[in-house]
Amino acid sequence: MIEAVGLTKRYGAKTAVHNLTFQVRPGTVTGFLGPNGSGKSTTMRMILGLDVPTSGRVTIGGRPYRELPNAARQVGALIDAKAVHGGRSAYNHLLSLAQLAGIPRTRVDEVLGVVGLQDVAKRRSKGFSLGMGQRLGIAAALLGDPQVLLFDEPVNGLDPEGILWVRNLMKRLAAEGRTVFVSSHLMSEMALTADHLIVIGRGQLLADMSVQEFIAANSAGFARVRTPDGEPEGREKLTSALVEAGGQVLPEPDGALRVTGLALPRISDLAHTADIRLWELSPHQASLEEAYMRMTQAAVDYRSTQDPRAGFQQPPPGYAMPGAPAPQGWGGPGGYPVLPGEQPNPYAQQPVPPQQQPHQAPVAPPAPAAPPAPAAAPQDAAAPAPADLTKRDSEDAR
Structure with missing residues (x-):
C-alpha cells in the first residue's frame, strides 16, 4: 500500500x-x-x-x-519511457537493470514476451517508436515481479x-x-x-x-427527450408541460431536451396527454470525462483563446463556429449547465448567472438575504494553501 x-x-x-x-x-x-x-x-x-x-x-x-x-x-515504475540509452538494445537495457537488482537473466526474456518485444529484443532502442518505448518501459517496471x-x-x-x-x-x-x-x-x-x-x-x-x-458526486442523471425536428411547436408545448409538472428543462445544442426532476414514465405520460410525438426518450448518466471537467474547471492553468481568424472562411452547413452563442442554459464554465441534484465540489464550482439557469416554474421572488458565506474548502485541504500555489515551473512543478 x-x-x-x-x-x-x-x-x-x-x-x-x-x-x-x-x-x-x-x-x-x-x-x-x-x-x-x-x-x-x-x-x-x-x-x-x-x-x-x-x-x-x-x-x-x-x-x-x-x-x-x-x-x-x-516497486516497479514507468515514469519516463525515454529514460533509455539509445545505443542499447531492449534486451541489454533490461539485462543491466536485472543485474543491478539481482534478478535472474531468464526474467528478461519473460518480460520481453509479456510486452510483445521479443522479436525486436536485439534492436537498439533509439530506433523504437513511441509505442515500442512505452512497452519497453512497462517491461522494466515488471522486471522484478x-x-x-x-x-x-x-x-x-x-x-x-x-x-x-x-x-x-x-x-x-x-x-x-x-x-x-x-x-x-x-x-x-x-x-x-x-x-x-x-x-x-x-x-x-x-x-x-x-x-x-x-x-x-459531480453530475446528475437526466432524461434526453427529442421531438420531431419539423415540429418546433410540439417541442415548446412539451417544455411547458414538463415545467408545469415540476421538471427542469435545458435545450441541448442538437435540439434535444435535457430533463431532470421527472422519471421517464412521467415524461412519457405527459407527452401522451399533450398528444406530442417523441423521437427519443432515454436515461443518461454523465461520463467520467464530464464529471472530471466539472470538478477541475477552476484548476486548469492553460486555456485556449478564440482564433482571431475564425470566421474568415464560410463553415459547412450545420457547423457551429467557435465562439458562437450556446443554447440557453449552456453558458456556464466549460459549457456545462448546472443541473438540479448535482453535488459540485466547492473548490471547482463557479456561480452560474441567473440567465443560465434551467427553465423552471415561476416562483415568488425570495426576501432579501445576507450575502452567502464563502464556500468551504475541501476536507482534505483544510490547511490554508500558500499564496504562491498557482505559480508553476514549466517542467519541475509537474
Whole structure:
C-alpha cells in the first residue's frame, strides 16, 4: 500500500504539491487524475524517492522508498519511457537493470514476451517508436515481479490493440493483489480501467473515491427527450408541460431536451396527454470525462483563446463556429449547465448567472438575504494553501 500524509513539495517560491493525504490500496487499479501542472508527476517522483518532500511523508508498505530492501524487486515504475540509452538494445537495457537488482537473466526474456518485444529484443532502442518505448518501459517496471506498480501515462503512443493490452494487464495485476497506481489524461480509458480515483488540482486533493461515487458526486442523471425536428411547436408545448409538472428543462445544442426532476414514465405520460410525438426518450448518466471537467474547471492553468481568424472562411452547413452563442442554459464554465441534484465540489464550482439557469416554474421572488458565506474548502485541504500555489515551473512543478 502507498500512503501519503501531508505531502508538500516546494521549488523555491513555487509550490507544486500542497498537503496531500491519500492511500493507494492493493487489489484495485487507482487512477491519478488532474490537469497539466497539477503536481501528479511531482507526487509520483516523491513516492519513488526521486524528489524529497518539503514536508509530510509518503511510504510504501509503511517504509519510505529509500529504506526498502532491494526496492527494484518491490516497486516497479514507468515514469519516463525515454529514460533509455539509445545505443542499447531492449534486451541489454533490461539485462543491466536485472543485474543491478539481482534478478535472474531468464526474467528478461519473460518480460520481453509479456510486452510483445521479443522479436525486436536485439534492436537498439533509439530506433523504437513511441509505442515500442512505452512497452519497453512497462517491461522494466515488471522486471522484478513487484507488488507495487506506478505508471505515468502508460498508453501514450500505443495503438488500440496496445491500449487494450495495457488495460487488461493493469486489471490482471490488481486482481493478483498488487497495488496499481496509474496516471492518465484519457478519461475514457480511466473509466474502463480504474476502480478508484484520486484527483488533484493545483497541487491539492480534490477527490478520493470510487469511479461511480465520483461521477455521481459531480453530475446528475437526466432524461434526453427529442421531438420531431419539423415540429418546433410540439417541442415548446412539451417544455411547458414538463415545467408545469415540476421538471427542469435545458435545450441541448442538437435540439434535444435535457430533463431532470421527472422519471421517464412521467415524461412519457405527459407527452401522451399533450398528444406530442417523441423521437427519443432515454436515461443518461454523465461520463467520467464530464464529471472530471466539472470538478477541475477552476484548476486548469492553460486555456485556449478564440482564433482571431475564425470566421474568415464560410463553415459547412450545420457547423457551429467557435465562439458562437450556446443554447440557453449552456453558458456556464466549460459549457456545462448546472443541473438540479448535482453535488459540485466547492473548490471547482463557479456561480452560474441567473440567465443560465434551467427553465423552471415561476416562483415568488425570495426576501432579501445576507450575502452567502464563502464556500468551504475541501476536507482534505483544510490547511490554508500558500499564496504562491498557482505559480508553476514549466517542467519541475509537474
